[in-house]
Amino acid sequence: MGAGYSSLCLSTFTHHHSFPLTAFHCKTKSKSNFPFNPIYKDRSFNNPLRRIAYFPQPIRFSGCELPSKVGTLKCGKVREMESQEGVAAITNPMRDLETVDEDLVQQMIYDALVWSSLHGLVVGDKNVQRSGRTPGVGMVHAPFALLPLSFPESYYSQACELAPIFNELVDRVSLDGNFLQDSLTRTKKVDAFTSRLLDIHSKMLEINKKEDIRLGLHRSDYMLDEHTKLLLQIELNTISCSFPGLGTIVSELHRSLLIHYGEHLGLDSKKIPGNSSVSRFAEAMAKAWTEYNNPRAVVMVVAQSEERNMYDQHWLCSLNNTYNVTTIRKSLAEIDMQGELLPDGTLLVGGQAVSVVYFRAGYAPSDYPSESEWSARLLMEQSSAIKCPSISYHLAGTKKIQQELAKPNVLERFLDNKEDIAKVRKCFAGLWSLDDAEIVSKAIERPELYVMKPQREGGGPIFLIFTLPFFLLFTIIYIIHWWEHCFRTRFRYFISGNNIYGEDVRETLLRLKKEGSEEDAAYILMQRIFPSESLAYLMRDGVCHKDQAISELGIYGAYLRSKDKVIMNEQCGYLMRTKISSSNEGGVAAGFAVLDSIYLT
Amino acid sequence: MGAGYSSLCLSTFTHHHSFPLTAFHCKTKSKSNFPFNPIYKDRSFNNPLRRIAYFPQPIRFSGCELPSKVGTLKCGKVREMESQEGVAAITNPMRDLETVDEDLVQQMIYDALVWSSLHGLVVGDKNVQRSGRTPGVGMVHAPFALLPLSFPESYYSQACELAPIFNELVDRVSLDGNFLQDSLTRTKKVDAFTSRLLDIHSKMLEINKKEDIRLGLHRSDYMLDEHTKLLLQIELNTISCSFPGLGTIVSELHRSLLIHYGEHLGLDSKKIPGNSSVSRFAEAMAKAWTEYNNPRAVVMVVAQSEERNMYDQHWLCSLNNTYNVTTIRKSLAEIDMQGELLPDGTLLVGGQAVSVVYFRAGYAPSDYPSESEWSARLLMEQSSAIKCPSISYHLAGTKKIQQELAKPNVLERFLDNKEDIAKVRKCFAGLWSLDDAEIVSKAIERPELYVMKPQREGGGPIFLIFTLPFFLLFTIIYIIHWWEHCFRTRFRYFISGNNIYGEDVRETLLRLKKEGSEEDAAYILMQRIFPSESLAYLMRDGVCHKDQAISELGIYGAYLRSKDKVIMNEQCGYLMRTKISSSNEGGVAAGFAVLDSIYLT
Structure with a gap:
């Protein structure tokens, strides 16, 4: 498998860097330098603020299970590592087309490529310079899986049920300004980006800015953990959730393929659940626009000036036309130049009143290359326009806040319904501080079940500048075996972002124990997620x-509240993404991800 | 205007050769070497067998009209050069966006590009190597006009009414094997390609092959002549009529734009006539498949192995799915390799019985690089599969046959209804032999109103090999003014294909008159069409x-006959194509064409 991936990498994608699935690693790359796949500007696979590290390499050991009961810890969370009953093995038998006639598979591949081209399942091709700026040029089909992924219906329902709860949770957390500020105090010191967001948030607290109409278009991402048989949350995205458009279309592609080929494959197209994310998101935006109550106001998409995933955004915006809502598209720099605030709080951009600001940029440090962009963000935040998301919603989606929510009795501050709290807690992965001797002992004994993460947030693009030379230097050094132990540790530290995996967890824990230093406060231990693996047919570049x-399963949720009235709080379709799980020896997974859909089992 | 085009050519399309609109010139280029625009593999703008030469350069002279009455001539046709009454000036006021806010125009352009990308209005990009083979890669929006073309409803209705008549005419002509053979005798001697088609046709006559089920998917192309105010037929395509798919989508694009922007532009989206060409063609194919009455048989698209206009074809074929008809796609070479004929006449390709053979290749000499392709063509012709077109239908669409039909009393051999005959005759452009002294005198007097064409058909791709060096050589010679008169004539002869225009018509006629040789039999005089010009916004490459x-207006027609029963004989939507009319001094027009739609006035 690993070799298979290597040969794929070397022969087909020699110019593509492999990349690890773990969130922290992604932080070491600036968005603009992210070379392997332009469409993953999405916040979930590359999100620097990801909550949970997961590790796709299937480590084969028998009889291994996570501790069944873990006590309450100072900085950790309380959760029973129960295993879900009645869960079928998370396998994917339908993916095995080996028994299917090769000609039929080739025909399916051809038809799928044709279908995607005719139905707008496209992205900009990174090899064509203008493809990120000019629509209609340099298009290539979006990467997609040839067939949907078998997914147990119970897990899918569980994820869907969570959507309105998380919608509500984000809203409640966003209203507690002090909670956001306090929770992110430490982060502020080490992470310049979050610090700037917090500054804007502080200013809003100072002027007592209220958001009467609040629109949230979220996506909560999950993985099925093979060891615990639990659906575990990877992260909750509250800004710039990508693929509501293309994700919907991939479901339609798969339905179309199964209508045509289902009989040969023994599959039923009706088992692909309906996916209405793009239409429901558009509906939510239109409702927000209606609430704003200015018929001449427009919806403004805050976009990156170079955006190869623009068609996903265009799908959503093109639906605005059906609601007679005019959409404009601006970069943060353009908003800084063309934006102004009227005394009544109305945001004007290029002379047009803006009712809804929909962010598809502004989530990463690289989106703010100068003070202009920060100034634009502040301007929008000060306005009466409905921000999707507001600065509070944005901060509520950070990894640090999600860590806080995992602490004992924190969810209870925001949610009333005990069942809801239990549901949310059930999808949180384990998280412990290093001052818990018991868990440290367990981790030394079974390091493969944990990930060590530094507490501090990473440093954005600057980190990349430091990382790459180090990476090269350490690689060379590694090769000549100079000061072997030290460098193996550090090398891995760099290539996997800030996370420490496998044998290095044991070594680091033993070293910290021996040194007895304060350094252990800088780390936390997290449960490592082992997603199930299955054979997939991944289409990229034809x-x-x-x-x-x-x-990874993403569930979209839309939330709209106007003053005290909840106008919309719904689950809106889903996004399945599938990724080659081949990994290298360094313990870092690599591969590329494609859009997928669900086949309920 | 000319300068405007030059700067466009030099700055934006330096690597694109300009090309003349005239058909004969196109014959001098092999398809595979046609560099400027990959999508015009279509038979109408580049068809080597085109019927009428038209000339887009607007020559401004006042009070000029074609002779109002021309007598019957030996090799000519009879037609009253009447001018149509009640015809509004063929202008296009809607195209003038000068009065519209520039921002709005830019927004329309952006929206149009987005719309085309999301709705499959795409072609393969010639700059991407695989774009002609692999669907889904290297896509770019198809060239299109930003707004529909104002077109008088009376002309549109006239063109629509002609469709079923031409459908019937082609069918009747196809049944008269001797007429086809006799008419093409002279052509056979000079044109190797037509000669090969005739050989197949002869073989079918010899074995008395009957086509019980006959399917015709035609497109008749017209231009509005500004001088005579007549709708004149440019050619009738009976094989590989392109753009039923993308043409339909362009109408939808324009409708969508006018729904959104119509109010600002003072235009009504309802004035774009419905365009159902793709669905009606698919319906005709499905009905033919039903008539063949073998549920397991497939529709086979004969495609070029490299086809950047594949998405137009895929639109049509994807509709076959809705009729539960399986479509396969093969090149002529593949058919030669995988094809076989069962004793009962069934055509098997790759083991699959073929009910309908739909040609989107096989219309040009370059489609037959070896004997294999001719062998495949013969194999299909011998089979019981429904050929769209059969060899007879194919030959019935050649320019030579259309010349024959223009002769006195020929239409009467095939059509019964006098009104139909009058309608068809009315759209034929003037065509005379040089032994008519009166018309020769008129042409010497007003050479700008005529085109001189050699009688013989041209020589296919080999001509290109000779043409290019000559072109270069003569250009140099022309520059140094060496033997000026002779070379000016010859130079123009080459660069405009075989056609002679303008002052050269006079010079050639005077020379022939003086020499009194037999050479005049080698030429015919044709009415030159002066299409009206208007300002257009043409989108290409973003x-x-x-x-x-x-x-140029194309009207699609579908015809299906099973034995003595006409199952379908209909007009099926339209195709408007618009082309930059800039021309150079040498009297050769250059520019590129885009897909367009109609705005009825």
């Missing part, structure tokens, strides 16, 4: 790659 | 070009 893959 | 343009 080529089909057959490989072992892991998948 | 860039909008504003320029004077001329347009």
Whole structure:
């Protein structure tokens, strides 16, 4: 499998860097330098503020289970590592097309490529310079899986049920300004980006800015953990959730393929759940626009000036037309130049009143290359326009806040319904501080079940500048075996972002124990997620790659509140993404991700 | 205007050769070497067998009209050069966006590009190597006009009414094997391609092959002649009529734009006539498949192995799915390799019985690089599969046959209804032999109203090999003014294909008169069409070009006959194409064409 991936990498994608699935690693790359796949400007696979590290390499050991009961810890969270009953093995038998006639598979591949081209399942091609700026040029089909992923219906329902609860949770957390500020105090010191967001948030607290109409278009991402048989949350995205458009279309592609080929494959197209994310998001935006109550006001999409995933955004915005809502598209720099605030709080951009600001940029440090962009963000925040998300919603989606929510009795501050609290807690992965001797002992004994993460947030793009030379230097050094132990540790530290995996967890824990220093406060231990693997046919750039893959389920949620009235609080479709799970020896997974859909089992 | 085009050519399309609109010139280029625009593999703008030469350069002279009455001539046709009454000036006021806010125009351009990307209005990009083979890669929006073309409803109705008549005419002509053979005898001697088609046709006559089920998917192309105010037929395509798919989508694009922007532009989206060409063609194919009465048989698209206009074809074929008809796609070479004929006449390709053969290749000499392709063509012709077109239908669409039909009393052999005959005759352009002294005198007097064409058909791709060096050589010679008169004539002869225009018509006629040789039998005189010009916004490669343009209207017709029963004989939507009409001094027009739609006035 690993070799298979290597050969794929070397022969087909020699110019693509492999990348690890773990969130912290992604932080070491600036968005603009992210070379392997332009469409993953999405916040979930590359989100620097990801909550949970997961690790796709299937480590084969028998009889291994996570501790069944873990006590309450100072900085940790309380959760029973129960295993879900009645859960079928998370396998994907339908993916195995080996028994299907090769000609039929080739025909399916061809038809899928044609279908995607005719139905707007496209992205900009990174090899064409203008493809990120000019629509209609340099298009290539979006990467997609040839067939949907078998997914147990019970897990899917569980994820869907969580959507309105998380919608509500984000709203409640966003209203507690002090909670956000206090929780992010430490982060502020080490992370310049979050610090700037907090500054804006502070200013809003100072002027007592209220958001009467609040619009949230979120996506909560999950993985099925093979060891615990639990659906575990990877992260909650509250800004710039990508693929409501293309995700919907991939479901339609798969339905179309199964209508045509289902009989040969023994599959039923009706088992692909309806996916209405794009239409429901558009509906939520239109409702927000209606609430704002200025018929001449427009919806403004805050976009990156270079955006190869623009068609996903265009799908959503093109639906605005059906509501007779005019959409404009501006970069943060343009908003800084063209924006102004009227005394009554109305945001004007290029002379047009803006009712809803929909962010598809502004979530990463690289979106703010100068003070202009920060100034634009502040301007929008000060206005009466409905921000999707507001600065509070944005901060509520950070990893640090989600860590806080995982602490004992914190969820209870924001949610009333005990069942809801239990549901949310059930999808949180384990998180412990290092001052818990018991868990440290367990981790030394079974380091493969944990990930060590530094508490501090990473440093954005600057980190990359430091990382790459180090990476090269340490690689060379590693090769000549100079000061072997030290460098193996550090090398891995860099290539996996800030996370420490496997044998290095044991070594680091033993060293910290021996030194007895304060350094242990800088780390936390997290449960490592082992997503199930299955064979997948991944289409990219017109080529089909057959490989072992892991998948991540995103559930979209839309929330709209006007003063005391909840106008919309719903789950709105889903996004399945599948990724080649091949990994290298360094313990870092690599591969590329494609859009997928669900086949309920 | 000319300068505007030059700067466009030099700055934006330096690697694109300009090309003349005239058909004969196109014959001098092999398809595979046609560099400027990959999508015009279509038979109408580049068809080597085109019927009428038209000339887009607007020559401004006042009071000039074609002779109002021309007598019957030996090799000519009879037609009253009447001018149609009650016809509004063929202008295009809607195209003038000068009065519209520039921002709005830019927004329209952006929206149009987005719309085309999301709705499959795409072609393969010639700059991407795989774009002609692999669907889903290297896509770019199809060239399109930003707004529909104002077109008088009376002309549109006239063209629509002609469709079923031409459908019937082609069918009747196809049944008269001797007429086809006799008419093409002279052509056979000079044109190797037509000669090969005739050989197949002869073989079918010899074995008395009957086509019980006959399917015709035609497109008749017209231009509005500004001088005579007549709708004149440019050619009738009976094989590989392109753009039923993308043409339909362009109408939808324009409708969508006018729904959104119509109010600002003072335009009504309802004035764009419905365009159902793709669905009606699919319906005709499905009905033919039903008539063949083998539920397991497939529809086979004969495609070029490299086809950047594949999405137009895929639109049509994807509709076959809705009729539960399986479509396969093969090149002529593949058919030669995988095809076989069962004793009962069934055509098997790759083991699959073929009910309908739909040609989107096989219309040009370059489609037959070896004997294999001819062998495949013969195999299909011998089979019981429904050929769209059969060899007879194919030959019935050649320019030579259309010349024959223009002769006195020929239409009467095939059509019964006098009104139909009058309608068809009315759309034929003037065509005379040189032994008519009166018309020769008129042409010497007013050479700008005629085109001189050699009688013989041209020589296919080999001509290109000779043409290019000559072109270069003569250009140099022309520059140094060596033997000026002779070379000016010959130079123009080459660069405009075989056609002679303008002052050269006079010179050649005077020379022939003086020499009194037999050479005049080698030429015919044709009425030159002066299409009206209007300002257009042409979108190509993400860039909008504003320029004077001329347009050509294609009307699709579907015909299906099973034995003595006509199952379908209908007009099926339309195709408008618009082309920059800039021309150079040498009297050769150059520019590029885009897909367009109609705005009825």
